[in-house]
Amino acid sequence: MTQRVTASDGNKKISRVRVAVRLRPYLDKEDEKGEGPCVRGLDKQNLEIVNWRNATETVKYHFDAFHGPKTTQQEVFLSSVKPILSHVLNGQNASVFAYGPTGAGKTHTMLGSAEKPGVIPRAVREVFNLVNARDEDEGWDYSISMSYLEIYNEKVLDLLSPNSQDLPIRQDKDRNIFIPGLTSTTISSFSDFDTHFVPASLNRTTASTKLNQRSSRSHAILLIKVVRTSRVLPHRQQTGKLYLVDLAGSEDNRRTGNQGIRLKESGAINLSLFTLSKVVDSLNSGTSIRVPYRDSKLTRLLQDSLGGSAHSVMIANIAPEYKYYFDTFSALNFAAKSKMIVNKPFTRETVAVPVLPVKRAREEHEAGGSGSEPHKKKQKDGKTPEQDSSSPSANSTLVESSVMARLIALEKLVMSGQDKDQLSVSKDMAPSRKEIQELKKKQKEFESKALLFSQLPKETSGSAEEPVFKNSTAPLQRKQANATKPTKQQAVVQPLQVSRLQPLVNLAAVKKQSVCVKKKELSSGIELPDGKENMKEKSWETELDAQMLEQSKEKILQILNSGGLKELKGLQQIGDKKAKLLLGWREINGQFTKLEDLVKVEGMTEKRFTSFLRANILSAMGK
Numbered sequence: 001m002t003q004r005v006t007a008s009d010g011n012k013k014i015s016r017v018r019v020a021v022r023l024r025p026y027l028d029k030e031d032e033k034g035e036g037p038c039v040r041g042l043d044k045q046n047l048e049i050v051n052w053r054n055a056t057e058t059v060k061y062h063f064d065a066f067h068g069p070k071t072t073q074q075e076v077f078l079s080s081v082k083p084i085l086s087h088v089l090n091g092q093n094a095s096v097f098a099y100g101p102t103g104a105g106k107t108h109t110m111l112g113s114a115e116k117p118g119v120i121p122r123a124v125r126e127v128f129n130l131v132n133a134r135d136e137d138e139g140w141d142y143s144i145s146m147s148y149l150e151i152y153n154e155k156v157l158d159l160l161s162p163n164s165q166d167l168p169i170r171q172d173k174d175r176n177i178f179i180p181g182l183t184s185t186t187i188s189s190f191s192d193f194d195t196h197f198v199p200a201s202l203n204r205t206t207a208s209t210k211l212n213q214r215s216s217r218s219h220a221i222l223l224i225k226v227v228r229t230s231r232v233l234p235h236r237q238q239t240g241k242l243y244l245v246d247l248a249g250s251e252d253n254r255r256t257g258n259q260g261i262r263l264k265e266s267g268a269i270n271l272s273l274f275t276l277s278k279v280v281d282s283l284n285s286g287t288s289i290r291v292p293y294r295d296s297k298l299t300r301l302l303q304d305s306l307g308g309s310a311h312s313v314m315i316a317n318i319a320p321e322y323k324y325y326f327d328t329f330s331a332l333n334f335a336a337k338s339k340m341i342v343n344k345p346f347t348r349e350t351v352a353v354p355v356l357p358v359k360r361a362r363e364e365h366e367a368g369g370s371g372s373e374p375h376k377k378k379q380k381d382g383k384t385p386e387q388d389s390s391s392p393s394a395n396s397t398l399v400e401s402s403v404m405a406r407l408i409a410l411e412k413l414v415m416s417g418q419d420k421d422q423l424s425v426s427k428d429m430a431p432s433r434k435e436i437q438e439l440k441k442k443q444k445e446f447e448s449k450a451l452l453f454s455q456l457p458k459e460t461s462g463s464a465e466e467p468v469f470k471n472s473t474a475p476l477q478r479k480q481a482n483a484t485k486p487t488k489q490q491a492v493v494q495p496l497q498v499s500r501l502q503p504l505v506n507l508a509a510v511k512k513q514s515v516c517v518k519k520k521e522l523s524s525g526i527e528l529p530d531g532k533e534n535m536k537e538k539s540w541e542t543e544l545d546a547q548m549l550e551q552s553k554e555k556i557l558q559i560l561n562s563g564g565l566k567e568l569k570g571l572q573q574i575g576d577k578k579a580k581l582l583l584g585w586r587e588i589n590g591q592f593t594k595l596e597d598l599v600k601v602e603g604m605t606e607k608r609f610t611s612f613l614r615a616n617i618l619s620a621m622g623k
């Protein structure tokens, strides 16, 4: 039976989720209007983004690390990932996940390219280095295995065994999440990993969208398990797991141009990311409310990484161009709230007699070696030429390049005679993906729905109440913004400060100038402007019972997310046209994370939203 033991290496008992933000380089081709970047770094931990409520201001964010466009893959790895890897050898869990909008650089960060290998090859390489560097006299034998899966359309698919079907996720009596039936392959060296990982990566579902030629349509999770077994009685055994997660991108389908299968995939992606956000909210609320891990496969699997026992690092990837503005803003807010999550790492140890299975595993993958030698030693002896290099860093580039080169070679092989679209279509239709058949049947239905929504009459207010930001063509002042002196400081997201907008083209000139305005913190961590609207909102809200207020808001959100036309029309100030717009928005973008998201719906201005909220809350409370 597994027991928790106090980490002997002096680890802290609690560990906050570390959040790093990585800004992809600015790409001219992504900025047809030549508007320049809307976000920039200030220093190694701070960045700022144009404030959509008032384009003459910026919103500042502080993170554990900020990686600017010039940061190399090696720097990202060394600063954000390497520090947590040693825990895995001591029977603790660790996870690294890349989060962010589609096309912002998640796969680049996690996988990288032949020339610029990312976190995955570097981390696996480092785990082998760490095992090999362990002192023989410590008295442990190590065994390393890997599993690789994707969550595609809410189905767990084994990438090491591509013909397998949707796998269940279970929790054992010690609250460990596991997947019965998932392939676990013992690996004895980095090149061994390479052999399994390269072909498995090609099984991952990707496709071309308007925003990314090779967009990941699934969440990919690589699991590296390190089991160490004491050589002396009672043969203590400790198991540490490293999760390396490349999440699918959050998507705005008005911009991806997704339809049919892509739209359905997108719905599943957005839904799981929405649940991820709810999990984070719920963990931050600190209440006893059930954390909705079970509401999506992704959160169920990441349960240990968020509020669990893992040492976790989130790398939020963002893109600098204006057309990604809203996605970037949401990603930053998500990242900001995630860093408040606290995990409680502990060492998982069994004290039964586990030495035999370990020996077997060892013998299997090291056939021909002397069974009496320590495992670690044998790994050394059994190294491929690349691994024998005495310089780990020089060596790692070689080996990692070989993974990437093989990935690319395999890709070429598979794609020869086909273009990328053809490849994605043929992959989508592979017999191993049974659900595709089902999706195909539904495709027509979705297409006609999408058509219907695109034909819905556009509601225009024609007044100053139009939201400042509606889409990438919103009338933000952008590059010209610094020409206008702000009349008043407004608006921000905690933990941030407001500053007057500096020209984003001249990063060196940026200084933290600023009259910072302290404002009331909301539970979401967002500070709102001191405008009259807020004063009004505050005054009526503060008169209500806080708990009932929250319940009413929850109820309204529930109707917005699950109500049909009739239920939506049952809400105050929602007529037929608005209800259809809401349904259309939901169909395309997934669920509303919070009530404030309503302002993203066409025609719903800040002012209308405030009025809508007041009317519905008072109505729900019977006032």
Ligand SMILES: Nc1ncnc2c1ncn2[C@@H]1O[C@H](COP(=O)(O)OP(=O)(O)OP(=O)(O)O)[C@@H](O)[C@H]1O
Pocket: 023, 024, 025, 069, 100, 101, 102, 103, 104, 105, 106, 107, 108, 109, 212, 214, 215, 216, 217, 247, 248, 249, 250, 317
């Ligand atoms: N730091 C970077 N340096 C250079 N190029 C980058 C960087 N980050 C991303 N890119 C490039 O930007 C493009 C999009 O990146 P990538 O495919 O990694 O995005 P993604 O977030 O994984 O997208 P999706 O969610 O659609 O899979 C790729 O061509 C990638 O090579």
